[in-house]
Amino acid sequence: MQKPGYYGKWGGAYIPEVLYETFKDLNAAFAAAKADPTFWQEFVDLMATYSCRPTPLTHAANLSRDFGGAQIFVKREDLNHTGAHKANNVMGQGLLVKRMGKTRVIAETGAGQHGVATATMAAKFGLECTIYMGEEDVRRQRPNVFWMEKLGATVVTVTSGSKTLKDAINEAFRDWVSRMDDTHYVMGTVCGPHPFPEMVAWFQSIIGIEARAQISKQFGKLPSRVYACVGGGSNAMGIFQGFLDEPQVELIGVEAGGHGLDSGRHAARLASQDASPGVAQGYHTMFLQNQEGQMMDTYSVAAGLDYVGVSPILTDLWEQGRVRFEAATDKEVMAALELTMKREGIIPALESSHAFVQAYKEAPHMQPDEALIINMSGRGDKDIFTIAQAFNDPSWKDFIITKGAEYAA
């Protein structure tokens, strides 16, 4: 039998000894929760009354017609409380924290989405909360910092390394090894040491369970393809789990192509030739690193995809050929975002827009009696600073210049 925490040769728990007991307890608590059907029910109830699960599956009728191919369905994780799928994982881990009797949570955040979700959960559950965020991301995502603080969290700016997500993860571990007794580290994606990949995937599986039931009801059969963007891989794993046991459903993960796979400025691990196996941040997967094992600077217009590693579960599924990987460039992302807003009235997050790109490329070559599902992991209105800037919107800039001058006065 496979060692627990391994997916093929990927995964594991490369943790400092000081966390050994903490992980033992966490594994035990998670196993107990998983074995207890009332726990899952408690989770589902919480998500139904505090967030708005089940989130809808929306038929994008206009774009389906425009492309003249597959029927395009969008799984609306953007309608979750706090605006993204991150809420599923965070609320689930929050319930686990309550069971473990811990009183403090910490988390890393890149885009800020996971940080806001964690701060929200901490407020709801009455926990102390500290969020680690790279200096670069603090600069890019000030609105999220504002909300985290208002929700009662302490936001710590991380100035080490590349000052982005991976460095925030390192810093969160450094906090955790100092204060494991009362503190739980709410890992934000299906990465990191076991049991995090399994745990986050489990909580996010609610997406796929719902999507499968919804597509069957709304479309009468399974979709041919399911698309999700892949940063760490949690939203992808979430929806893919609904269809993993159906080999006829093709699963497509879309990574950040940045300025293009040839440019060196991207964050595509599995869709590019640039990644190699490595061990970092507590787990074994494909990393964007140099020959000697030093992690590279990654780049994407979408902060939430701008990460060196990727879920070990997805790496395994990729190696098995079960999940196909593609990349979307920043440019393609902005075009897909614009099209989706104009034709369907929905505003995907920059991260989610990556999945839309690939679906739009493939939909025209599919049949109108086929369906595809795009996992819309989050909403884009939280990204106004990035999006307005990416569109180079002149009146937005004027607005900010005027406001800035007003504040400076």
Place this chain on the structure above:
Amino acid sequence: MQKPGYYGKWGGAYIPEVLYETFKDLNAAFAAAKADPTFWQEFVDLMATYSCRPTPLTHAANLSRDFGGAQIFVKREDLNHTGAHKANNVMGQGLLVKRMGKTRVIAETGAGQHGVATATMAAKFGLECTIYMGEEDVRRQRPNVFWMEKLGATVVTVTSGSKTLKDAINEAFRDWVSRMDDTHYVMGTVCGPHPFPEMVAWFQSIIGIEARAQISKQFGKLPSRVYACVGGGSNAMGIFQGFLDEPQVELIGVEAGGHGLDSGRHAARLASQDASPGVAQGYHTMFLQNQEGQMMDTYSVAAGLDYVGVSPILTDLWEQGRVRFEAATDKEVMAALELTMKREGIIPALESSHAFVQAYKEAPHMQPDEALIINMSGRGDKDIFTIAQAFNDPSWKDFIITKGAEYAA
């Protein structure tokens, strides 16, 4: 029998002759839709698959405990697609527009929420869209303008009058009298000439229908009190309709107290002594106007409550004593907002926060076996510019100053 479109002596349809036929057609189309059960079903299905209805009813367990009085429940209209209850009305009118075969919609907007919702609906239904917005509001709510434009709408800045919501309404009417053949005016609240109050109230009644079923299921009995903020009155009418026929349920509308009712800088029509009966913008209600009938400048930190008139249906319910009216000052609003974020992890819109203020004042004096419902009409994260400014957040200001300088360079 009461003349249709009248609520007590309030309401009516004071419209220019050129719109006579348009209103006749609209009344007929609305009556047909109302009489056709498949129409309501189509509406409910649309809201279930495109927005996320039913929106949850969340038990604010922490604050209920803190106050030690009534069990506080929050109806989560913030989780609607586009972030507020405005979506209900807009999508409903959109279905009606499709039935009438019109190809263009126009709307007024104050906070920008109704404008974004209308632009969204127009994108979804493939309609041309123009949004009228006062110059003051464009300045205050640039992010919403950006999204409206990205959603494909034309935003027209209104420079007449006080350059706010009421002037945008006038301007929308001016558009409509020029182009009624292909255009429907999507009125954003339960005001304006008949059939708008009735129509908007009907679409918004989905809130109350759900809330009543939810509180019965989650709490086992009816709430003692239901709170809603009142700008035009659409979210309030929406939730109140679920409980109007239960005299033991007290209904409380909360208006914008601004700098205080004595300050003259507020927008409280029914909770203050400052309003008087009048006829403007096509209907008869209580207006904030001077002795000679000229409308006054109103003020609120919440753009969506900053309006001179109020729903004729609510004015009638107020006159009957069925709805109690209170006002919340800006200061109280910021405190309630902060408390709600910190203790429950939810971020009400500034408008909605008015309802929270009054509920928090009264909850401690109620019994723990009683429930109250607050209608959370929208989410606050759309208001970051106003909220961060109202909190006078220094790092937010620094961020804007830096961004402004960067754009100006």
Place this chain on the structure above:
Amino acid sequence: MQLEQTIRAELAQPGKDILLMTHIVLGYPSLAVNRQVIKQMVANGVELIEMQIPFSEPMADGPTIVRANQEALEAGTTVKECLAFAAEMAREHDTTFLFMTYFNILYRYGVEAFFRKAKEIGIKGFIIPDLPPEEEEEFWQLARQYEIPPILIYAPTSTAQRMQELAASAEGFIYCVARKGVTGKQTDFDASFADYMARCRRSTTLPLAVGFGISCREDITFLTGHADIGVIGTATINLVDAQGPEAVGPFIAGLR
């Protein structure tokens, strides 16, 4: 009754194929200028003058008149002053004066009190664009009682049936809006306009006024034969803004 007779009498005069009704926003740019402008209008033969009492929400007006309303109010113009000014004008000039305003002005003044006052002043009719005959029963009764006809409006969107309905309760004359939209924009006097006027004419025996977008001699020439009264609105406001009140006399004189 009285108003219709006055109009018919004017039209009966030799050479008067069409009457002129002009429009003025009271208090814009000031009552003093209004006084000069009205003087010139009267001197140059205008038969009817519409005096608009400014309102903060002039929903049916176009940008020029909206601005005029707003500036009049910002300058502090009150309804009371407008009434006093109207009384003075009616006293001084042997011209037919009407009030144009929105219903809220009457409502806040007291509808009956407003009729009483208008009667006392010598106002011959009301134009209230936001008051359709379906609303405010009391108002229509008072109109009959005080013999001040509210001028009903026909629009290009009005069906023959609706026109007949309106005609049934109309008095004085009918104000035919030349096109869809608000005041102040140019109107195309094309074939469909002629059809519209024919429809109007068939539906009533009352005199027909045509307004919205009438700004020059050509327009008046075109209207002659179709309509009994040509209404000049925004055009004089623009003229006064651009060239001052003295320009009004020659302008009016040149219209017919």
Place this chain on the structure above:
Amino acid sequence: MQLEQTIRAELAQPGKDILLMTHIVLGYPSLAVNRQVIKQMVANGVELIEMQIPFSEPMADGPTIVRANQEALEAGTTVKECLAFAAEMAREHDTTFLFMTYFNILYRYGVEAFFRKAKEIGIKGFIIPDLPPEEEEEFWQLARQYEIPPILIYAPTSTAQRMQELAASAEGFIYCVARKGVTGKQTDFDASFADYMARCRRSTTLPLAVGFGISCREDITFLTGHADIGVIGTATINLVDAQGPEAVGPFIAGLR
């Protein structure tokens, strides 16, 4: 085996109640400075030197060492250079050198190749803070094969049972982390610390090193009797940063 014997032999020398192990980040601030620092360490009697090969994700290190790793990498320090430098040091100095680094450095180099190279250089042990004995079976086999013991770590959170488990596969010595947290912060040597050390001692016959927060003579004096080796990490980095490499000699000399 060999490492433990070396340590025992040193401890057997008269007056040597405690050994010193110092730490250095290769390439920070430069290999040239590292060379000077090591020279002084050796000259002043340090028995063991931990050479950290810099890694971009030093998850278990505190701010000072994190920064040192980062600056070493930014200055272009490569693993290859570190290995060549280590070979030079081992050749020059008759001191016990260990490699400290994160597992990915070995993994990318090739784990067996890395062992082979380290053996060739004369490295006596590895400290890999992110590699618990549960992971990478092959690594532990190679360690035995190449006779380079990976130093196992005890933490204040380790239970007696866990310590015994670890002791079973440990060789050379055990690195007892003095407190929870990362490198570079002060440690309180209080009663619970003595309890902890007693627990460590009970679980193994191997020599015990104590690290994290050891920075001065008082700390070393306190440790003597509790531990066999005192580990000076961040303290020398701070010293070199503040006063240059020449300050290291006197500092080391003053510790015992």
